[in-house]
Amino acid sequence: MRWGMAIELKRCIGCYACVLACKAEHFLPPNIFWNRVLIGEKGKYPAVTKLIYSVRCNHCADPKCVKACPTGATSQRADGIVVVDEDKCVGCRYCMVACPYQARSFYEDGHGDQHEYFPGQGLTEHEKIGQILYPHQVGTVQKCVFCKERIDEGLAKGLKPGVDRDASPACMNICPVKAIHFGDLDDPYSEVSQIIKEKKGHPFHPEFDTKPSIYYID
Amino acid sequence: MMQIKPWDFMVKYTPQREWIEGHGIMVAFAMFFGGISGGLYLSSLYFHSELGTLIAWVFSGLAGLTDMAHLSKPMRFWRMLRRPNSSWISRGFILIWLFLGAALIQMALTHWAPGNAWEIVFKVIGGVLAFGVAIYSGFALGFVGAIKFWNSGLVPILYVISGVTAGLAVVILVSLNATNLYVVGNYLVVALIAYAIAVATYFWTATYSSSAAKDSAVRVLKGPVVLLGIILPIVMVAPFSLKQNISQAVFIIASVFTVLGGIFLRYVILKAGMYTPLLPDSES
Numbered sequence: 001m002r003w004g005m006a007i008e009l010k011r012c013i014g015c016y017a018c019v020l021a022c023k024a025e026h027f028l029p030p031n032i033f034w035n036r037v038l039i040g041e042k043g044k045y046p047a048v049t050k051l052i053y054s055v056r057c058n059h060c061a062d063p064k065c066v067k068a069c070p071t072g073a074t075s076q077r078a079d080g081i082v083v084v085d086e087d088k089c090v091g092c093r094y095c096m097v098a099c100p101y102q103a104r105s106f107y108e109d110g111h112g113d114q115h116e117y118f119p120g121q122g123l124t125e126h127e128k129i130g131q132i133l134y135p136h137q138v139g140t141v142q143k144c145v146f147c148k149e150r151i152d153e154g155l156a157k158g159l160k161p162g163v164d165r166d167a168s169p170a171c172m173n174i175c176p177v178k179a180i181h182f183g184d185l186d187d188p189y190s191e192v193s194q195i196i197k198e199k200k201g202h203p204f205h206p207e208f209d210t211k212p213s214i215y216y217i218d
Numbered sequence: 219m220m221q222i223k224p225w226d227f228m229v230k231y232t233p234q235r236e237w238i239e240g241h242g243i244m245v246a247f248a249m250f251f252g253g254i255s256g257g258l259y260l261s262s263l264y265f266h267s268e269l270g271t272l273i274a275w276v277f278s279g280l281a282g283l284t285d286m287a288h289l290s291k292p293m294r295f296w297r298m299l300r301r302p303n304s305s306w307i308s309r310g311f312i313l314i315w316l317f318l319g320a321a322l323i324q325m326a327l328t329h330w331a332p333g334n335a336w337e338i339v340f341k342v343i344g345g346v347l348a349f350g351v352a353i354y355s356g357f358a359l360g361f362v363g364a365i366k367f368w369n370s371g372l373v374p375i376l377y378v379i380s381g382v383t384a385g386l387a388v389v390i391l392v393s394l395n396a397t398n399l400y401v402v403g404n405y406l407v408v409a410l411i412a413y414a415i416a417v418a419t420y421f422w423t424a425t426y427s428s429s430a431a432k433d434s435a436v437r438v439l440k441g442p443v444v445l446l447g448i449i450l451p452i453v454m455v456a457p458f459s460l461k462q463n464i465s466q467a468v469f470i471i472a473s474v475f476t477v478l479g480g481i482f483l484r485y486v487i488l489k490a491g492m493y494t495p496l497l498p499d500s501e502s
Contacts, residue, residue, distance in 0.1 A: 036227070036228075038228060038229050038496060038497055039225070039229070040229045040495075040497040042497075051497050053496070053497060055228075064361075064363065064364070066304075067304040067305065067361075068304075068305055068306075068307070068361065069301065069305060070297070070298040070300075070301050070305040070307040070308035070311065071294070071297035071298055071300060071301060071308075072297070072300055072301055073297075088294070088297055089291065089294075090289045090290070090291045090292070090294045090295065090297055090298060091289050091290025091291050092288065092289055092298070092307055093236035093237065093242070094305070094358070096236045097234055097236050097237055097362055097364065097365070097491075098361065098362050098363075098364060099364060100363060100364035100493070100494075101228075101496065102227070102228050102232065102364070102493055102496075106236065106290075108240075108290075109290060138290075139290030139291050140290070140291070204496065205496065208363065208364075209363075
């Protein structure tokens with residue numbers, strides 16, 4: 001089993017809902033992004049194309065971050081999900097430097113604006129609840145975990161990730177245009193495998209040679 | 219250095235910040251202290267300078283301390299000893315600790331039991347570990363495929379040569395009254411020339427390896443580091459060394475510039491690190 005994603009670029013409208021859903025799901029502090037939307041342009045007027053890429057950790061099969069980590073805080077689960085154990089992270093940030101996709105964020109030990117969405121106003125109720133339900137350690141590296149909690153709990157209930165909402169990543173659930181597909185890449189009959197095969201999905205920058213688990217469909 | 223706007227992140231050339239801004243600057247110092255420690259220890263063994271080996275030992279300790287100062291969770295430093303099978307940071311940290319132990323024993327033997335067989339054994343062990351301490355940071359950078367400017371097999375070589383050069387400069391500073399100072403000066407000139415060739419080769423290869431690496435190389439070359447840290451010391455020391463005519467003032471100034479050049483070279487290499495944009499043809 002290897003969890004993966006397929007993202008249809010022609011469907012994506014760049015609404016940032018995936019970014020916000022991720023923020024809400026994991027109670028991410030300000031300046032921490034596990035998911036980003038990159039928007040650029042290609043070509044010159046009048047032949048200009050807008051590029052919109054929803055990006056996050058690629059959960060590579062050959063992850064540079066895992067090799068770089070000096071403590072073993074970053075590791076890869078049997079299902080391919082790359083995770084960070086905040087209790088083991090020393091904050092050396094070698095994993096961040098090593099990631100060619102720059103998919104990691106560092107939770108800095110800074111002033112109030114690093115920890116409060118409304119600096120100087122104190123934490124909102126949502127932020128307070130987040131510190132209890134999903135605490136993040138200051139001074140550690142953060143990244144997308146493919147909503148592993150939802151996957152693990154869903155599987156325990158007999159649900160199917162990528163099919164059942166309760167077992168699927170928040171970014172996939174929220175996407176209003178269904179541009180994000182999730183599932184088992186090792187299962188040739190899963191929806192995600194079928195879409196990648198039929199629509200010729202390709203990894204983002206295969207030249208980085210990390211074998212990403214996220215495929216993009218032009 | 220260009221400042222990247224949040225919406226330009228990885229859409230345009232994005233400078234690395236993790237290892238240069240805030241506590242990140244400690245990485246530059248750790249790399250410098252590691253390099254000069256290894257180079258100075260090897261140079262001191264060659265020129266039989268006990269004071270030099272002691273300073274090399276102190277520099278190695280400073281390399282370990284600055285490494286730890288960079289960590290946001292320094293009390294967990296012991297965890298960095300656990301992944302030598304894959305991580306260059308872990309390997310470097312272990313090398314520093316082993317070097318500190320081996321060099322301490324060697325210095326004690328050299329001082330209190332010179333000529334002892336164990337002294338030779340620990341000189342060899344210390345020398346090998348010193349080489350490791352000098353080179354590991356080069357491998358740590360060379361591993362980073364994300365930053366094309368660093369991702370070069372020449373970086374470890376450059377860092378060792380830089381370490382040996384700075385080490386020789388320190389040997390000169392601690393041997394100013396020695397009669398053979400011009401000999402050390404000759405070695406320094408040769409090392410500086412090798413250093414200049416290594417830097418030139420590294421930058422030259424960077425200019426055609428990728429557009430990001432070229433951009434980084436140009437940024438470094440625009441600064442005064444190469445001129446003041448390498449060229450100037452060669453021009454200053456060479457005439458005096460070749461004529462075997464010792465001018466302490468010239469040797470001191472050239473040595474200080476060489477050491478400072480070693481610090482700033484590491485700083486600018488880290489500062490010039492750029493990630494290639496992720497969006498296809500976003501530069502067009």
